[in-house]
Amino acid sequence: MSVSPEDIEAIGKQLGRTPRGIRSIAHRCTCGLPDVVETEPRLPDGTPFPTTYYVTCPRLASAIGTLEAEGLMKEMTDRLASDEDLAxxxxxxxDAYLAHRESIEHVEEIAGISAGGMPTRVKCLHVLAGHSLATSPGTNPLGDETLEALDDWGRRGPCV
Structure with a gap:
């Protein structure tokens, strides 16, 4: 999805800062605003940026943060060690995350590094949920589980 000036303005308000390295809108909230952006693998200042899918909506980010605080990441990491199919x-x-980012641009400093703890642990549910929202159900099983644990964050209307 293309990025309009209105999207940039909304994302800036969501983040409380000027957005950097936005490549596209990866997903829109039920309220219509962007809630996940796809970022360039290298920010405009040259910094490598492994987080291809970045959650911008403060309501979504807060809801995911609550799940993290409740210990969901540890539970998921423990399951990875015991569930071969899940692992x-x-x-x-x-692998899909890396292949997509590589299709955008090769950045040597982050080659082989995805995000969110993939592939062996869970260290950021925001990244996993963003990946699931930006792609399709079934791409990231733990991102899908994160989203299933959330209410509709856009049901009250726009976050900004």
Whole structure:
């Protein structure tokens, strides 16, 4: 999805700062505003940026943060160690993430590094949920589980 000046303005308000390295709108909230952006693998100042899918909506970010605080990341990481099918699907999500970012641009400093702890642990549900929202259900099993645990963050209307 293309990025309009109105999108940039909304994202700036969501983040409380000027957005950097936005490549496209990866997902829109039910309220119509962007809630996940796709970022360039290298920011305009040259900094490598491994987080291809970045959650911008403060309501979504807050709801995900609550899940993190409740210990969901540890539960998921523990399951990765004992559930071979889940671990295989999560590795496939890691591989898909890397392949997509590489299709945008090769950045040596982050080659082989995805985000969110993939492929062996869970360290950021925001990244996993963003990945699921930006792609399709089934791409990232733990991102999908994160989203299933959330209410509709856009039901009250625009966040900004």
């Amino acid at each position: 295989k699907s999560y590795r496939a999500a890691h």
